[in-house]
Amino acid sequence: MIIFSSCQNGKENTFINKSHYTVEIGDTLQIYYSTNSCCQYCQPNASQLKHLRYAGSKIIEAAPKDCSGCSQTSALLFIAKSKGIDTIKDAIIPPLAPCSDTLKDLVNYIINIK
Secondary structure (H helix, E strand, C coil): CCCCCCCCCCCCCCCCCCCEEEECCCCEEEEEEEECCCCEEECCCHHHCCCEEEEEEEEEECCCCCCCCCCEEEEEEEEECCCEEEEEEEEEECCCCCCCCCCCCCEEEEEEEC
8 A cells, every 4th residue: 555645734825826917017916836845936938028027036835844845835026117918927847847938737827017
């Protein structure tokens, strides 16, 4: 018999991304993701965004210190710098997998900046 187990921090992820956002110039947008040591975050089109500026990331919910392999929730921060529409693309991919626009499981977030 094989039993799979994982560490859980007992919290349900309450940070949910929307498929469409409307923001104003100067607003900061947060795109949330959860990952652990088994996966990596992929955002292949960061350099192609015309109206948003990547401003770094921050940890929203850290993994417990005594739980190897537990997930943590983070947010990517984008600042709206000009009027227009940008699309942020992302995915969680296995370690060492290439991060590119050709991934079949990319999620799109359409951002309308007023």
